[in-house]
Amino acid sequence: MLDWIAEQWDSFELWIVQLWFPVQIALVILVLLPACWGIAAVLDRGVDNLAGALPARRKDEQGS
Numbered sequence: 001m002l003d004w005i006a007e008q009w010d011s012f013e014l015w016i017v018q019l020w021f022p023v024q025i026a027l028v029i030l031v032l033l034p035a036c037w038g039i040a041a042v043l044d045r046g047v048d049n050l051a052g053a054l055p056a057r058r059k060d061e062q063g064s
Contacts, residue, residue, distance in 0.1 A: 016024060 016027070019027070
């Protein structure tokens with residue numbers, strides 16, 4: 001199973017490397033930029049939720 005995944009990744013990587021450079025840049029912009037943006041949005045939302053929950057816990061612990 002892992003050999004098949006490695007072979008598929010190698011063939012994909014070879015395909016990318018053989019593309020014309022402006023096409024490689026376009027693929028990076030069209031694929032990686034939205035992926036990184038989405039990951040950053042999820043992390044930002046998670047940190048905001050965590051930061052919002054922590055002060056509430058501290059107030060509850062101090063008030064008891």
